[in-house]
Amino acid sequence: MKVVIAIDSLKGSLSSIEAGKAIKEGILRAINAEVVIKPLADGGEGTTEAFVEGFGGEYISVDVTGPLGKPVKATYGYLKESKTAIMEMAAASGITLVDPREKNPMKATSYGVGEMIKDAIKKGCRQFILGIGGSATNDGGIGMLAALGFEFLDSKGKAVSYDGEGLAHITSIKTDKVLKELRECKFKIACDVNNPLYGPNGATYVFGPQKGVTNEMKEILDNGMKNYAKVTKLFMKNDYAKEPGAGAAGGLGFACISYLNATLEPGISLILDAINLENDLKDADYVITGEGRLDYQTSMGKAPIGVAKLAKKYNCKVIALAGSVTKDAIKCNEEGIDAYFSILTQVVSLKEAMDKEIARSNIIQTTEQIFKLIKTIKEK
Structure with a gap:
């Protein structure tokens, strides 16, 4: 019997x-x-940890420019053998790095993301997996690009401010100072939104309010995005403003596909491909997946469902484990999970349930009982 385990983290616990x-x-x-x-994540929080632990990588911490200009320490994953960097843009420019009272989308910058990428390039990385959820920025990614050597200039030939405010003032772009190594780099971007760069469904109008964009700012920032797209089309000879995902992370998606020749992929699809899960499923009998909480949202395409759908391609039986299971999690059965179980063995407080040793003991005990049943059935 062959069993493949690909379970998402139980956040705050395991x-x-x-x-696994x-x-x-x-x-x-x-x-x-x-x-x-196999390590599992969905391209968001926990992706770096999953890859570093799963592939014997290491954590690299680097001082970068935070979203509002203050220094922050950003950490990314480094897989030396494959020259791969695993990054979450939120580590350098995330909304959680900003005091809610200080949100300023006109001034927030993604410059630190570029500094993080630059550091990885210097260490020899040429393959990048970048999750772009949870940003504090609405700068179209020009901050990130500026850190990599791209110059965005105003009508007087001076550099614009690398933030949301600067977008409206861009009239030309220079690339002669861009890191030469960028040509050797391949970027895969974990992106789970389909919004264009600008317009009523774009970065500013849809995601801006949670970053502090007021009604007065919306038109200013959105017009800035339009100008940025127009100048990009003129100088970079491409036009991705309406591409699904261009509006992700305050326009960082647009910057990645327009300037870094990146591909935007659904987070779980990108991760499943990166860990080469399909190869291990070809001769597997059972697959164990799951996450901290199994519910209706899980069924809408989160990591365990991505695993289940791939497993069904090879007729594998899929079992899911979770810390808690809601009534509407039954929808997961329709999406490829054959059966799911809560690992809780008794009524305890949330704090106790999330205790690392208790959770570990519970998951061992639950799995043991499931496979004792499987063994009994097979012996009959």
């Missing part, structure tokens, strides 16, 4: 790999099996 190892222990207590553990 990482993807920690949960606990599940493996439970399986082997019950039955003799070949067990493969």
Whole structure:
């Protein structure tokens, strides 16, 4: 029997790999099996951790410019053998780095993201996986690009401010100072939104308010995005303003596809491809997946459903484990999960349930009982 484990982290409790190892222990207590553990994330929070732990990488911390100009320490994952960097843009320019009382989308910059990329390039990275959720910025990604050597100039030939306010003043772009190594780099962007760069469904109008964009700012910033797109089309000879995902992360999606020749992919699809899960599923009998809370939202395409759909391609039986399970999680059965179980073995407080050792013990015990049942059925 072959069992593949690809479970998302139980946030605040067990990482993807920690949960995977606990599940493996439970399986082997019950039955003799070949067990493969794969790191799992959805391209958002926890992606860096999953890859570093899953592939024996290391964490790199670097001082960068925060969203409002103050220094912050950003951490990314580094896989030396494959020269791959795993990054979350929120580590450098995330909304959680800004005091809610100080939100300023006119001045917020993605410059720190570019500094993080530049650091990885210097360390030899040429493959990049970048999650772009949770941004504090609405600068179209010009901050990130400026850190990589792109120059955005006004009508007087002076550099504009690399923030939302600067977008409206761009009249020309210079590329002679761009890092030469960028040509050797490949960027895959985990992006789960389909919004264009500007307009009523664009970055400013849809995502701006949560970053502090007021009604008075909307038209100013959106017009700035239009100008930025117009000048980009003129100087870069491409036109991606209406591309699905261009409006992600305050326009960072647009910057990535227009200037870095990046591809935007749904987070879970990108991750499943990166961990080469499909290859391990081809001869697997069972797949164990899950996350901290299994509910209706899970069924809408979160990481466990991505695993389940891929597993069904090879007729694998799919079992999901979770810390908590809601009534509407039954929708997950329709999306490829054959059965799901809560790992809780008794009524405890949330704090106790999320305790690392308690969660580990619970997941081992639950898995052991599931596979004892499977063993009994197989022996009949």
